Amino acid sequence: MEKAVLITIGDEILSGNTVDTNSNFIASELKAIGIKVIQILTISDEIETIKETLKSAFETGDLVITTGGLGPTRDDKTKKALAEFFDDEIELDEATFEHLRRYMEKRGRIEILERNREQAFVPKKSTVFQNHYGTAPCMMMEQQGKLSFSLPGVPYExxxxxxxQIVPYLKERFSLNHIVSRIVSVVGIPESILADTIEGWELALPAHITLSYLPVGTRVKMRLTATGAVEELLNRQLEQEIQKLFPIIGDHIIATSEDKIEKILAELLDEKGMTISTAESCTGGELAKMLTSNSGSSKYYMGGMISYATEKKTEILKVSQKTIDEYTVVSAEVAQEMAAGCRELFRTDIALSTTGVAGPGKGEDGKAVGTVFYTIRIREREETSRLFLPHLDRLDFMHFVSQKILQDLVSLLISA
Amino acid sequence: MEKAVLITIGDEILSGNTVDTNSNFIASELKAIGIKVIQILTISDEIETIKETLKSAFETGDLVITTGGLGPTRDDKTKKALAEFFDDEIELDEATFEHLRRYMEKRGRIEILERNREQAFVPKKSTVFQNHYGTAPCMMMEQQGKLSFSLPGVPYExxxxxxxQIVPYLKERFSLNHIVSRIVSVVGIPESILADTIEGWELALPAHITLSYLPVGTRVKMRLTATGAVEELLNRQLEQEIQKLFPIIGDHIIATSEDKIEKILAELLDEKGMTISTAESCTGGELAKMLTSNSGSSKYYMGGMISYATEKKTEILKVSQKTIDEYTVVSAEVAQEMAAGCRELFRTDIALSTTGVAGPGKGEDGKAVGTVFYTIRIREREETSRLFLPHLDRLDFMHFVSQKILQDLVSLLISA
Structure with a gap:
């Protein structure tokens, strides 16, 4: 199997200012065509460092993909390092310059700066893949059957x-093995007990199928990966192994194909022909965002309300002022009334609500940071829960709570 | 200055299934105490690979932090690699076992499985930092004045x-240099023209101050980083350099202290005593989430509406059916009426609205995927814009649009 090394070049990642999302995207695309990423490196934007890293990457991998360090500014040094490493010279590539000229013209920039013109200079031996969404081209270099691709760092590019461009090229060029994965999502059983329970099953897995665990909130994802020449056969084998899990832990399995909770939920809602709406306070839109991040969500998601100010809970969601006075805004009672009001407002089968204190500052009513009440209302049935998560920072809190609600809803829908 | 290498151990990252957010968090925490991360590596969960990587990491860094590979399941191998690398043995640590027992007891797990007990086994020479949010302890090893810390992989832990624990320990142990950063956010000028315009200023920067560029959507962030012994002096020097930028590109600068657009906006809204609300269609809650991700947002953010179904736009936001029939749902006219209705509903100074097609499927009214109209309404004043972003996937689209709106709003508030 072809092995790949990904190199991210940029001090923005090393300084902790930016999260590297490119490597994740590239690794997942490569995996889908049977190329295994064996290492991901983030290094500083210095010529010597880049050259040394390219050297060690080519020793272990057949394919090296670099991102970053190709912008028009002084702090970008990838291209020089590339030319030096491959013992090549940099020269103006006419086709790339023409592409760049047209790209900028379309954006109303008639005059090309020297600095932009420099971006059309590439190593002589390189094959250029034109960038349609930015000014830095992608350059491919080849040495003894091994390939490197150098890309800009902007994720949208x-x-x-x-x-x-790159994936179709690689598919054409190599006869690749297939890698197929399935994710089995399990709830209501801690990772250690799960591992003990299925130990016999795990040890009996064929050698070309591997298992890994990933705890996500209160769910454990089991990833089964099979590698081989015939995709269809791999799919069949994975399905067989998953079926064997049901007699052992069937009660805990909430999904065996989709991975993300919002997709698992989408399938269930579609199957049952149910619609859903949200009324959020402390999750501030994250719950809605998770639901709408699934394409096709407009079929079942009717809309949501973010009632950040307390009076919007009474005015729009019809939570009674008496309930708020009696139990405070952050209470099970308010969560229940929010869900009921939300279901009325959007006329959906299901309504979800959250009210809590995301912190770091305390809520008005003195409830401790990290407290949240949420209600899942399915038609006339209702379930309200409380979580206390003082150790999570604001964004993690919003995400954890939203994940948990969707997971609980999935469990409820499955058991219903 | 102390140099650090971060090692992420786990096939979940290499396979593209999970984004590595730990490295970003750790790098940013270390930077704040003057420790420079020089390399971030993600490697496979194999004993030999872990040992080799530890070796090369100790050659270049003074401090090595590993995350991952410490769970109770069969696929985790970090601890074994650690013991072999440091020529040590693994034994049960009583204090750790006691901590673990109490941790599990608190969670209602009275019986400790063999598998969990294994987690209290650590290398003899290690110093343990107890984990209060999970079952895998953090182990510190020391060799010739260099340190390694091995942590579990779950971000919440x-x-x-x-x-x-680690940051306070490092601060105590080393007399560290300070690293101070400031971010200058610039809009309305492409990176290449910006770089040309400020070239003289950049070349005149003192040697201990470095500059890097990071384009984010249509904004360019310039990061100035100063290193030295006296924090206060560094702050003053950065301020001086930033002040020199104003005569050159002052018109384009939207912020010089806060980095995130939602924080820049928070300062402006606070200064002007204005409130804000949102009415979203195609951004599906992302805009609300960005606003509420800022702690203290309840001071100015009154709430929002996600009107995913068309009829909710008419019912709740009072968009007229006539406008929808005449111009379709994805139109400047509907965006305008949504903003006006939202401002009424939430009684805020400012209202933001979005309507568009995030894709990948086409919208009902046949508008092309990637089309979005958005309105910024500030009291009686209003600005509606259109974007066409067919190359962005669903989540990137939602994020890019939300970023752009907040950025436009900042520009409007500054120029007002």
Missing amino acids: VKPLVRD | VKPLVRD
């Missing part, structure tokens, strides 16, 4: 370059 | 371990 990386994605189309990889998806539309 | 990594954050408190680093923030509350």
Whole structure:
């Protein structure tokens, strides 16, 4: 199997200012065509460092993909390092310059700066893949059957370059093995007990199928990966192994194909022909965002309300002022009335609500940071829960709570 | 200055299934105390690979932090690699076992499985930092004045371990240099023209101050980083350099202290005493989430509406059916009426609205995927814009649009 090394070049990642999402995208695209990423490196934007890293990457991998360090500014040094490493010279590539000229013209920039012109200079031996969403081209170099691709660092430019140009090129060029994965989502059983329970099953897995665990909130994802020449056969084998799990832990399995909770839920809602709406306070839109991140969500998601100010809970969601006075805004009672009001407002089968204190500052009513009440209302049935998560920072809190609600809803829908 | 290498151990990252957010968090925490991360590596969960990587990491860094590979399941191998690398043996640590027993007891797990007990086994020479949010302890090893810390991989466990235990320990132990950063946010000028315009200023920067560029959507962030012994002096020097930028590109600068657009906006709204609300269609809650991700947002953010179904736009936001029939749902006219209705509903100074097609499927009214109209309404004043972003995937689209709206709003508030 072809092995790949990904190199991210940029001090923005090393300084903790930016999260590297490119490597995740590239690794997942490569995996889908049977190329295994064996290492991901983030290094500093210095010529010597880049050259040394390229050297060690080519020792272990057949394919090296670098991102970053190709912008028009002084702090970008990838291209020089590339030319030096491959003992090559940099020269103006006419086709790339023409592409760049037209790209900028379309954006109303008639005059090309020297600095932009420099971006059309590439190593002589390189094959250029034109960038349709930015000014830095992608350059491919080849040495003894091994390949390197150098891409800019902007994710919006990386994605189309990889998806539309590099992946098709690699598929054409190599006869690749297939890698197929399935994720089994399990709830209500801690990782250690799960591992003990299925130990016999795990040890009996064929050698070309591997298992890994990933705890996500209160769910454990079991990933089964099979590698081989015939995709259809791999799919069949994975399905067989998953079926064997049901007699052992069937009660805990909530999904065996989709991975993300919002997709698992989408399938269930579609199957049952149910619609859903949200009324959020402390999750501030994250719950809605998770639901709508699934394409096709407009079929079942009717809308949501973010009632950040307390009076919006009474005015729009019809939570009674008496309930608020009696139990405070952050209470099971208010969560229940929010869900009921939300279901009325959007006329859906299901309504979800959250009210809590995301912190770091305390809520008005003195409830401790990290407290949240949420209600899942399915028609006339209702379930309200409380979580206390003082150790999570604001964004993690919003995400954890939203994940948990969707997971609980999935469990309820499955058991219903 | 102390140099650090971060090692992420786990096939979940290499396979593209999970984004590595731990490294970002750790790098940013270390930077704040003057420790420079020089390399971030993600490697496979194999004993030999882990040992080799530890070796090369100790050659270049003074401090090595690993995350992952410490769970109770069969696929985790970090601890074995650690013991072999440091020529040590693994034995049961009583204090750790006691901590673990109490941790599990608190969670209602009276009986401790053999598998969990294994987690209290650590290398003899290690110093243990107890994990209060999970079952895998953090182990510190020391060799010739160099340190390694091995942490579990779950972000919710990594954050408190680093923030509350490792960082205080490192601060105590080393007399560290300070690293101070400031971010200058610039809009309305492409990166290449910006770089040309400020070239003289950049070349005149003192040697201990470095500059890097990071384009984010249509904004360019310039990050200035100063390193030295006296924090206060560094702050003053950065301020001086930033002040020199104003005569050159002052018109384009939207912020010089806060980095995130939602924080820049928070300062402006606070200064002007204005409130804000949102009415979203195609951004599906992302805009609300960005606003509420800022702690203290309840001061100015009154709430929002996600009107995913068309009829909710008419019912709740009072968009007229006539406008929808005449111009379709995805139109400047509907965006305008949504903003006006939202401002009424939430009684805020400012209202933001979005309507568009996030894709990948086409919208009902046949508008092309990637089309979005958005309105910024500030009291009686209003600005509606259109974007066409067919190359962005669904989540990127939602995020890009939300970023752009907040950025436009900042520009409007500054120029007002």
